[in-house]
Amino acid sequence: MKRMLEGCRGFFNLTDEEKSMYNGKHVLDPIRCGSGFNASVDELYFWRDHLKVIVHPDFHSPNKPTGFSNVLQEYTKAVRDVVRGLLEGISENLGLESCYINRALDLESSLQILIANLYPPCPQPELAMGLPSHSDHGLLTMLIENGISGLQIQHKGKWVNVNAAPGAFLVNTGDHVEILSNGKYGSVLHRAVVNDKTTRMSISVSNGPSPETIVSPVQELLENGSCPAAYIGMKYKDYLELQQSNKLDGNSCLNRVRI
Ligand SMILES: O=C(O)CCC(=O)C(=O)O
Numbered sequence: 459m460k461r462m463l464e465g466c467r468g469f470f471n472l473t474d475e476e477k478s479m480y481n482g483k484h485v486l487d488p489i490r491c492g493s494g495f496n497a498s499v500d501e502l503y504f505w506r507d508h509l510k511v512i513v514h515p516d517f518h519s520p521n522k523p524t525g526f527s528n529v530l531q532e533y534t535k536a537v538r539d540v541v542r543g544l545l546e547g548i549s550e551n552l553g554l555e556s557c558y559i560n561r562a563l564d565l566e567s568s569l570q571i572l573i574a575n576l577y578p579p580c581p582q583p584e585l586a587m588g589l590p591s592h593s594d595h596g597l598l599t600m601l602i603e604n605g606i607s608g609l610q611i612q613h614k615g616k617w618v619n620v621n622a623a624p625g626a627f628l629v630n631t632g633d634h635v636e637i638l639s640n641g642k643y644g645s646v647l648h649r650a651v652v653n654d655k656t657t658r659m660s661i662s663v664s665n666g667p668s669p670e671t672i673v674s675p676v677q678e679l680l681e682n683g684s685c686p687a688a689y690i691g692m693k694y695k696d697y698l699e700l701q702q703s704n705k706l707d708g709n710s711c712l713n714r715v716r717i
């Protein structure tokens with residue numbers, strides 16, 4: 459974790475020119491960096507620099523700073539192993555075989571994206587936001603931070619600060635866990651606030667199905683409980699396009715697939 463945080467800090471410290479080759483805009487561009495959240499559609503800019511790298515099924519990495527690529531590969535592989543275990547637990551908890559989700563969503567080819575967020579001190583934190591309210595598109599997001607808090611999750615309509623223990627992973631459930639569990643697991647709405655004293659850094663790793671998988675509520679859950687499907691099925695890749703093309707105005711993209 460420490461080496462990953464250092465590596466990302468090293469990337470943000472590169473010159474603008476060195477970073478400018480990664481100014482991609484499309485959600486499936488392998489390496490993208492920049493400022494703001496969804497820079498192509500949002501009018502508002504947020505107090506944040508970011509780096510997004512697709513690391514699986516095909517591995518990509520910026521070639522600077524030195525050694526970054528090795529740490530990125532090692533870290534994201536370890537995260538995939540932890541996620542596989544968590545999804546086995548979630549499968550069992552849903553009354554399914556432990557390997558159900560891993561198999562049904564073709565996690566051998568899972569889309570895994572690393573997002574490093576840098577939130578510098580903001581002179582008027584009450585007027586700015588690090589990241590606006592959103593839910594993550596994947597199954598599980600594994601988040602670490604540099605010891606500075608800033609994540610808030612929505613709980614019973616209120617924003618609650620999340621203070622992680624040092625060295626802990628924060629695990630956010632994403633839209634595709636909600637879809638496949640037919641709402642038994644909720645995708646958590648969250649946002650990041652900024653402060654006026656210290657630079658905060660967070661690294662989230664989004665772990666999703668394979669891009670070509672059509673995800674819909676698990677059939678066994680509908681039959682067992684005789685409840686109707688609450689979401690339409692959609693290819694994960696198409697869902698990403700849909701999320702990217704819409705302004706994130708505090709609503710999750712899930713509203714687009716709810717029946
Ligand atoms: O910085 C944070 O704590 C939140 C990051 C986040 O939500 C994301 O990268 O999707």
Ligand SMILES: [Fe+2]
Pocket residue numbers: 592593594599648662
């Ligand atoms: Fe997020």
